[in-house]
Each structure stands twice: as structure tokens, then as C-alpha cells.
Amino acid sequence: MYTAIGYAAQSATTPLAPMSFERRSPRVDDVAIEILYCGVCHSDIHQARNEWGIAVYPLMPGHEIVGKVTAVGANVTAHKVGDLVGVGCMVDSCRHCEACQSDLEQYCLEGPTMTYATPDRVDGSNTMGGYSDSIVVSEHFVVKIPAKLDLASAAPILCAGITTYSPLKHYGVKAGDKVGILGMGGLGHMGIKFAKAMGAEVTLFTRSASKAEEGRRQGADHVIVSTDAEQMKAAAGHFDFLLDTIPVQHDLNPYLDVLRFDGGHI
Structure with missing residues (x-):
């Protein structure tokens, strides 16, 4: 575990405010990422204000994430320290249902784990999103960002794109x-x-x-x-x-x- 910082809503009526919290250390298949840019999606506002009725607080939004790999788990093969990478709206799924086996994890029959405000499938902790300085995500849900792209402009591709x-x-x-x-x-x-x-x-x-x-x-x-x-x-x-x-x-x-x-x- 390590201490990270970010901006979170404590309730549906409070503004986003700085918050320190604990991120997990990378598991064997995880990638640790220093967040360089995160887009602002209107879904983040819906969630922070609990307009969909499914918010879990404290709620740290952000699912258009671009950053640099700072550490990898022992079994990670797709990414290495220093790589430019992105994370979208999902960070996990069951991995074994028909949808997941078809690379359509968004239709996971057990329900995908979203980048924020969803229980982690391993430890049950509340996932925290990209309005923060770092994040730890399974390599399966991390994508490479071409170096020739402007990183700030690339962030919205992870959702709106x-x-x-x-x-x-x-x-x-x-x-x-x-x-x-x-x-x-x-x-x-x-x-x-x-x-x-x-x-x-x-x-x-x-x-x-x-x-x-x-x-x-x-x-x-x-x-x-x-x-x-x-x-x-x-x-x-x-x-x-x-x-x-x-x-x-x-x-x-x-x-x-x-x-x-x-x-x-x-």
C-alpha cells in the first residue's frame, strides 16, 4: 500500500476536494501508473452528484487516464517502466464469461469493475479514479499510448473516443x-x-x-x-x-x- 492524493466528492452535495487515500501495491498482473492527464467526462459529474443513484462515497472520478508506467507486477509482459499508457472506464471483469472471452469485457456477465466507485474484485475496496496522481490497474485493462500523440489530447479518446x-x-x-x-x-x-x-x-x-x-x-x-x-x-x-x-x-x-x-x- 502507498499513499496517493486526489480530488473526491464526499457526498452528492459537496464539491470535489483534495483527499489522501491508500492505493494498493501492484499485484503480480498489475501496472502502477503516474497519471499525467485525465479528461473530464460528464459521467463524472453525474456520478459525483449521484444523479444515477449508484454513487459510493468518497467518490473520486476520472476514467480518461493517460500516464507513465512506474512499476509492474512480476507477471506483467505487455508493459514496462517508462511506457506511456492509458486507462478507460473499466479496470477489471470476471475474465471467464462468454463476453470476457470475446474481448467484450464491457458486457461481462458478472458485471465489469469500473474505474471508480466499484468494489475491487479481490479486496473489496472502493475503486478510485483518475482525478489523482497515480493509479494501479491490471495490465489487461491498460493500453499503450503512441508517443507521437499529444498526451493531453489523447486522454478523451479513452471514453468519448x-x-x-x-x-x-x-x-x-x-x-x-x-x-x-x-x-x-x-x-x-x-x-x-x-x-x-x-x-x-x-x-x-x-x-x-x-x-x-x-x-x-x-x-x-x-x-x-x-x-x-x-x-x-x-x-x-x-x-x-x-x-x-x-x-x-x-x-x-x-x-x-x-x-x-x-x-x-x-
Whole structure:
């Protein structure tokens, strides 16, 4: 065990504040990481305020973690001291169910261990996230970060990035496909970038005409203001895929109309 420091909420109504706490020493399959950057995801705010009703306090958020390896357990082979690495929203799973064996640990049939506010599967302690100076994680849930990436910019890839990349990859978006990105928040930015990098023709759908310039700056080929009935009508049957990043409940029907026959809403 060693003493770490970070920022944690002590209740749903208190602000994040400095806190010292105990991190475990690396187990045989663990990687110890000095945290250099951690993104701020809106999920962190939901959890800190217990808006989902599952918070455990003290709660130390942070699941877009980039850092440098400072120590490794005896059985670690994938990482070494000095490596640049990242940690996302999970730090463990059962490892043996059908989902885990398929490298889909997020669907672990026993439930994954999240990076914070979840009981550790070995000692039962409350996991603490990346709003801290260090973290210890099983090597299976640690990924390499290419040295050529800007580390601060790379941190959001661990959550917002994979959230948008995964469905685009899973449904086989390829060069020439016509992809619509619904919404221009944090996820929408990432969706535009990934779809464009995959060679797709990318259109941003937004309720705010003021976001058109930003959408094009991020790589969108076209922008449709979704509250404009004429623009939506002109887009009918045009798209192969829609990636929906709108974070509030909304009517899907106007968007489904712009999909071509057998297109995908993802």
C-alpha cells in the first residue's frame, strides 16, 4: 500500500476536494501508473452528484487516464517502466464469461469493475479514479499510448473516443459511406473525426446553426440544421449510417427518414 492524493466528492452535495487515500501495491498482473492527464467526462459529474443513484462515497472520478508506467507486477509482459499508457472506464471483469472471452469485457456477465466507485474484485475496496496522481490497474485493462500523440489530447479518446469509434467500426463504416452525426457535443466531435478518418462523407445534424462552422472545422463535409423542415426533407433516404450522440430524450422519426433502405441507426 502507498499513499496517493486526489480530488473526491464526499457526498452528492459537496464539491470535489483534495483527499489522501491508500492505493494498493501492484499485484503480480498489475501496472502502477503516474497519471499525467485525465479528461473530464460528464459521467463524472453525474456520478459525483449521484444523479444515477449508484454513487459510493468518497467518490473520486476520472476514467480518461493517460500516464507513465512506474512499476509492474512480476507477471506483467505487455508493459514496462517508462511506457506511456492509458486507462478507460473499466479496470477489471470476471475474465471467464462468454463476453470476457470475446474481448467484450464491457458486457461481462458478472458485471465489469469500473474505474471508480466499484468494489475491487479481490479486496473489496472502493475503486478510485483518475482525478489523482497515480493509479494501479491490471495490465489487461491498460493500453499503450503512441508517443507521437499529444498526451493531453489523447486522454478523451479513452471514453468519448471509444464510445464513438466502437459503433462506427462494429457496423463497418468504410470509405464512400454517407454518415450522419447527430449532435455536436463532446461525442459528436469525436464521431465526425473518426467517420472522416474512415473515408466517409460526413454530415453533422445539429439544432444550432451556430455550430455549423465548428462542425466543418472538425471535418464535416455538410451540415444540416435538424429544425429546418426543408433541409431534413431534402436529405430523405440519403444516409447509410447515423451515429446518434444526442444526450437527451428525442424523437428518432425525423432522423430515420433520412436513412436509405436498410441503413443503420447506431
